Amino acid sequence: MTQRVFPVPNVLKSTTRVDLQTYQNLYRRSLEEPESFWREQARILDWVKPFTTVKKTHYSPDNVTIEWFADGALNACFNCLDRHARERGDDVAILWEADTPGETRRVTWSDLQQEVSRLANALERLGVNKGDFVSVYLPVVPEAIAAMLACARIGAVHSVVFSGFSSEALAGRIEDCRSRVLITADEGMRAGKHVPLKKNADAALQNLPFVEHVLVVRRTGRDVPMTPGRDRWYDEALAEVSAECPPVEVGAEDPLFVLYTSGSTGKPKGMLHTTGGYLVHAATSFRAMFDYRPGDIHFCTADVGWVTAHTYLIYGPLANGATIVLFEGVPTWPDASRWWQIIETYRVNIFYTAPTAIRSLMREGEAPVRKHDLSSLRVMGSVGEPINPEAWLWYHEIVGGGRCPIIDTYWQTETGAVLLCPLPGATDLKPGSAAKPFFGVRPALLNSDGAPVDGEGSGNLCFGDSWPGQARTILGDRERFLKTYFTTFPGYYFTGDGARRDADGYYWITGRLDDVINVSGHRLGTVEVETALASHASVAEAAVVGMPHEIKGQGIFAFVTLKDGVIESDELRRELVQIVRTRIGPIATPDRIEWAPQLPKNRSGKILRRILTRIAAGDFENHGDTSTVADPAVVAEIVRRVQVSA
Ligand code: ATP
Ligand code: MG
Numbered sequence: 297m298t299q300r301v302f303p304v305p306n307v308l309k310s311t312t313r314v315d316l317q318t319y320q321n322l323y324r325r326s327l328e329e330p331e332s333f334w335r336e337q338a339r340i341l342d343w344v345k346p347f348t349t350v351k352k353t354h355y356s357p358d359n360v361t362i363e364w365f366a367d368g369a370l371n372a373c374f375n376c377l378d379r380h381a382r383e384r385g386d387d388v389a390i391l392w393e394a395d396t397p398g399e400t401r402r403v404t405w406s407d408l409q410q411e412v413s414r415l416a417n418a419l420e421r422l423g424v425n426k427g428d429f430v431s432v433y434l435p436v437v438p439e440a441i442a443a444m445l446a447c448a449r450i451g452a453v454h455s456v457v458f459s460g461f462s463s464e465a466l467a468g469r470i471e472d473c474r475s476r477v478l479i480t481a482d483e484g485m486r487a488g489k490h491v492p493l494k495k496n497a498d499a500a501l502q503n504l505p506f507v508e509h510v511l512v513v514r515r516t517g518r519d520v521p522m523t524p525g526r527d528r529w530y531d532e533a534l535a536e537v538s539a540e541c542p543p544v545e546v547g548a549e550d551p552l553f554v555l556y557t558s559g560s561t562g563k564p565k566g567m568l569h570t571t572g573g574y575l576v577h578a579a580t581s582f583r584a585m586f587d588y589r590p591g592d593i594h595f596c597t598a599d600v601g602w603v604t605a606h607t608y609l610i611y612g613p614l615a616n617g618a619t620i621v622l623f624e625g626v627p628t629w630p631d632a633s634r635w636w637q638i639i640e641t642y643r644v645n646i647f648y649t650a651p652t653a654i655r656s657l658m659r660e661g662e663a664p665v666r667k668h669d670l671s672s673l674r675v676m677g678s679v680g681e682p683i684n685p686e687a688w689l690w691y692h693e694i695v696g697g698g699r700c701p702i703i704d705t706y707w708q709t710e711t712g713a714v715l716l717c718p719l720p721g722a723t724d725l726k727p728g729s730a731a732k733p734f735f736g737v738r739p740a741l742l743n744s745d746g747a748p749v750d751g752e753g754s755g756n757l758c759f760g761d762s763w764p765g766q767a768r769t770i771l772g773d774r775e776r777f778l779k780t781y782f783t784t785f786p787g788y789y790f791t792g793d794g795a796r797r798d799a800d801g802y803y804w805i806t807g808r809l810d811d812v813i814n815v816s817g818h819r820l821g822t823v824e825v826e827t828a829l830a831s832h833a834s835v836a837e838a839a840v841v842g843m844p845h846e847i848k849g850q851g852i853f854a855f856v857t858l859k860d861g862v863i864e865s866d867e868l869r870r871e872l873v874q875i876v877r878t879r880i881g882p883i884a885t886p887d888r889i890e891w892a893p894q895l896p897k898n899r900s901g902k903i904l905r906r907i908l909t910r911i912a913a914g915d916f917e918n919h920g921d922t923s924t925v926a927d928p929a930v931v932a933e934i935v936r937r938v939q940v941s942a
Contacts, residue, residue, distance in 0.1 A: 302692070302725040305699065312587050312721025319722035319732075326735040333736065334764060338365060338572075340579045341615065342379055344545045345369035347572070353762035357786045360778055363549055364573030364764045371543035372552055372575050373449035376614035377412060378543065381405040388619050390438050391593070391642050395485035395625035397634075403438050408445075410539040411438075415446035415530075417537035422477055422509045426451030426544060429475035429554070432600075433466055433497055435459045435484035436624040439513045439530065440600045441610055443479045444553070448571075449543045453551045455566075458601025459484050459491065460899045463499035465923045470504055472566050473554055473771060479530070481513040482520045487629035494520040548572025554771050555603055557709040558900045559924035561792070561810050565780070566771035567603075567709050575615060577713040577765030581734060582612030585703050586646045586675045587720040593672075595621035595639065596648040602900050603709040604679055607765075608648055612713070627653055633664035636695075640668040647695075648677035652901030654687045659836050659860055665694050675720050677703040681902060682805045684827045688727035706730035706805060708791065710781070712765030715739070716803050728827070729802045736763050741797055746785050749797070754821075756809060757795040758788035794821050811905045813842035814850050818883050822905065825886070828879040829854060829872055834862040839895050839903045843887065843912040851887035853912035855934065857895055864891045888912075890938055896931045898924040907931060911938055 309315055314322070326333040331350040338347070347368025354361045380389070385406030392401040403411075424430060430447050432454055434440040440456070447454040457469045459481075470478065478501070484491035494512060498521065501507050512522070513530040522529075546552075552571045556564035582588060594613050598604035613620050621642050627635045635657075639647060657664070676696050678688075683704055692702050702725060706716035716739065718724075718731035725731070733739050740748050741755030749755045766789070770777040784790045794806040806821030813820045822840045829838035837857040845851030856872065858864065869889050876884050896904045907919045916935045925931060 299726060302701075302727075304721055304724060305701065308587070308701065308721045314584055314587075314719050314722050316722045319719055323733070323735055327738060330736055330761075334364070334576070337580045337735075338576045340583070341370055341375050341572075341575055343368050343370045347548060351762070355761070355782060355787050355789060357782070360782050362762050362766055362768050364762075365548040365576070368548040368572055369545045370548065370572055370575070371449065371546050372571050372611065373412065373445045374543040375575060375579075376448075376611060377405065377409055377445055380614075380617040381409040385409070389614070390441065390620055390622050392438050392622045393624065393638055395487065395629075397630060401438060408438070408442065411442045411534070412445045412449060413539050413541040414534040414537050415442050416449040416541040418511070418533040419446060419452065419477065420450055420541075421533075421537060424450065424452050424477055426546075427453065427550070428477075429453045429455055429473040431466075431470045431473065431475040431478045432456045433459055433478060433480040433493060434513060434600065435481060435486075435491070435493070435515060436600050436622055437481070437513065437515060438622065439479075439481070441622070444606075444610060448546075448552060449541060451544045451546045451550060454553045456553070456555065456601050456606070458599055458899055459493055460486075460599070460926070461601070462923070463496040466496060467500040467504060468923070469556055469566070470500060470507065474506060476507055477509045477511070478507055479511045479513070481515040483516040483518055485516065485624060487626050490516060490518070498523070546571050549768070551768075553606065555606060555709055558602070558898050558902060559921065560898060560902045560904060561808060561906060563921050564924065565710075565776070567767040568769050568771045569712050569765070570768055573764030573766070574712050575611060577763060578607045578612035579615035581714045581765075582608055582618075583616055584719055585705060585714055585717050585734070586648070586677065588613075588616055588618060588646065590617065592618060592645040592674075593621060593642050594618045594646040594648075595623070595642070595644040597623060597627070597635065597650070597653065598648075599900070603712070604648070604650075607713050608677075627657060628660070631664065632657055632660035633667055636665050636668040636670060639670050639673065643672040645672055645674045646677070647673055647675075648679065650680040650901055651678055651683040651687055652681065652897065654678070654683070654691050655837050658687060658690050662694050670695060670697065673697075673700050675703060676700045677705055679705045679707070680900060682807070682823045682827075683728060684830045685727040686830055692727070701725060702727075704728075704730045706803070710767045711763070712767060713763075715759065715763065726802055729798070729804045731802050734763075739795075739803060740788060741795060742785050742788065752797060752799050754794065754796040754806060756785065757791045757793045757803075757805070758785050759791070760788055762789070808905070811841065811909075813840070813852060815852065815883055816848045820852070820884055824880055825852060825854065825876060825884050828876045828884070829856060831879070832872055832875050834858055834868060835872070837895060839892075839905060839908055840886070841905050841909040841912050845887060852884065853908070854886040854889045855892040855895060855908055856889055857892050890934070890941065892934050892937070894927070894930045894933075896934065897926050899926050908934070911935055914942075
């Protein structure tokens with residue numbers, strides 16, 4: 297496929313704050329004079345106490361230090377709420393759309409301010425102090441945002457746990473941060489089904505006697521058991537306290553939240569984020585990467601349990617005073633037009649989602665999209681995985697009508713906010729590439745000896761200096777933090793991902809380094825092979841892993857999901873082998889192709905290649921840490937098929 301380039305649309309060029317020239321100048325300045333650059337950027341926030349030093353950061357092996365704006369003080373909740381409530385309290389902050397079509401709520405800035413203040417007072421009554429951890433196990437409802445902001449208001453540290461997680465996963469995450477207070481709901485709603493949150497929470501708390509209080513939001517109103525002395529209804533606790541609660545002064549380096557990585561490669565890590573740097577990075581990058589303009593309606597589809605929601609559904613947008621759409625449900629229920637209908641209803645301008653969702657909606661065809669007027673969209677984003685060009689083009693043409701730039705944002709729970717992305721008014725787009733570094737970000741590709749690869753080439757994706765949103769540690773495990781990110785390549789932050797830099801300086805993520813396959817001494821990224829497979833018209837999605845091979849060391853095992861209605865055949869297998877040979881070369885020829893009705897994914901939709909690797913090696917029992925697998929039945933079905941055809 298010849299590489300297509302999508303130039304910046306003319307209308308954006310003339311209206312944007314950041315055009316190509318501005319990006320290049322600012323980027324250069326951000327590297328040459330980081331202190332003055334970030335000092336200026338930090339004005340996006342209101343500070344209680346101005347900082348004097350901007351950055352104190354070292355990555356040397358014997359001294360890893362990450363501090364930003366360290367002697368300044370601020371309150372994240374004030375920045376995301378009070379300053380907007382003061383100016384325009386009656387404007388809408390949250391447009392909530394429930395799982396059930398037709399059920400909606402509009403929350404104004406002053407509504408939210410009152411609710412957050414009451415909850416903050418209620419938490420203080422329960423003995424929550426500055427620095428204490430509070431766990432949150434809620435569906436995507438306005439109360440989840442209130443819970444996060446209420447913690448921030450009093451300097452407590454929130455730990456949001458995805459409401460799709462089991463009681464064991466919840467228990468592990470509560471135990472890890474030892475929170476004494478949990479905020480949950482009677483139930484959640486997902487695709488018309490009731491999710492027993494309180495029941496899961498009760499099971500999780502069975503062996504966690506240190507949890508003293510549980511606040512329960514009434515979401516569905518169904519009867520749930522309440523443990524006297526421990527459990528209280530959220531609304532009753534809020535009714536008893538005042539709606540005024542002044543935000544406390546919080547040091548820039550005081551923690552704001554802990555959040556666990558999604559566990560694609562192993563046991564989730566509790567990443568600890570602090571207040572000042574995180575919020576500066578979240579707010580400035582939200583504004584730049586989506587070309588945010590006052591009055592825009594922003595719709596990010598991430599669940600509140602993921603970092604994407606923390607930074608680009610909640611903190612980044614709210615710090616900018618953006619109106620957000622908060623959607624509780626799933627894109628395919630009651631039918632595959634749900635998101636498109638929401639975009640039409642609320643006249644959404646900025647839309648941010650993940651490739652896995654785009655691919656699943658692509659399988660449903662164009663009709664559900666075409667039914668709706670999506671002309672309000674201006675910018676669309678992608679996050680979580682490399683987006684294969686077929687999905688990119690569909691998103692761009694069918695959803696965005698060919699008008700909207702696709703902002704492919706590369707970042708991690710650890711990075712807090714974006715590191716690589718195009719900017720709408722500045723960067724020509726190449727489908728599948730996360731383009732260029734964000735301000736202040738120094739990417740480096742290192743070969744296995746740790747030497748930097750200059751110009752065109754591939755290597756281990758690392759970053760040569762800190763950025764404000766960076767996680768400061770793994771909660772309770774500084775050793776693991778240093779070992780995971782700073783030891784492999786001394787002097788650099790190591791992402792664990794591989795990347796390629798093309799002749800124009802664009803970055804292409806080639807996959808997780810844990811997943812690199814070594815075929816007869818050639819290192820192949822999984823993404824490349826998967827992209828080739830997915831370019832076949834019959835393929836919906838593919839996952840590629842290594843398998844033991846007597847001669848080659850490792851062979852290539854491909855798990856392929858076909859589009860609806862396509863019939864599995866050996867003929868199709870041969871075509872797929874051919875397409876990989878043509879696009880990459882004979883070295884990448886799959887040794888085995890197995891049809892998979894679905895691929896095993898974690899709850900945020902990422903393919904769990906580590907499980908497929910074990911299956912490909914003939915190990916059908918031990919899948920490692922499976923607490924993050926979304927649907928165990930998918931794994932069982934793949935095991936069955938592989939065993940039958942072995
Ligand atoms: P764990 O670290 O526990 O294995 P995880 O890496 O899946 O879990 P996240 O922090 O949610 O947890 O995901 C970050 C990873 O997602 C990145 O390291 C990268 O592999 C992938 N990723 C995110 N955005 C992009 C993108 N735009 N393009 C390519 N890959 C991306
Ligand atoms: Mg990771």
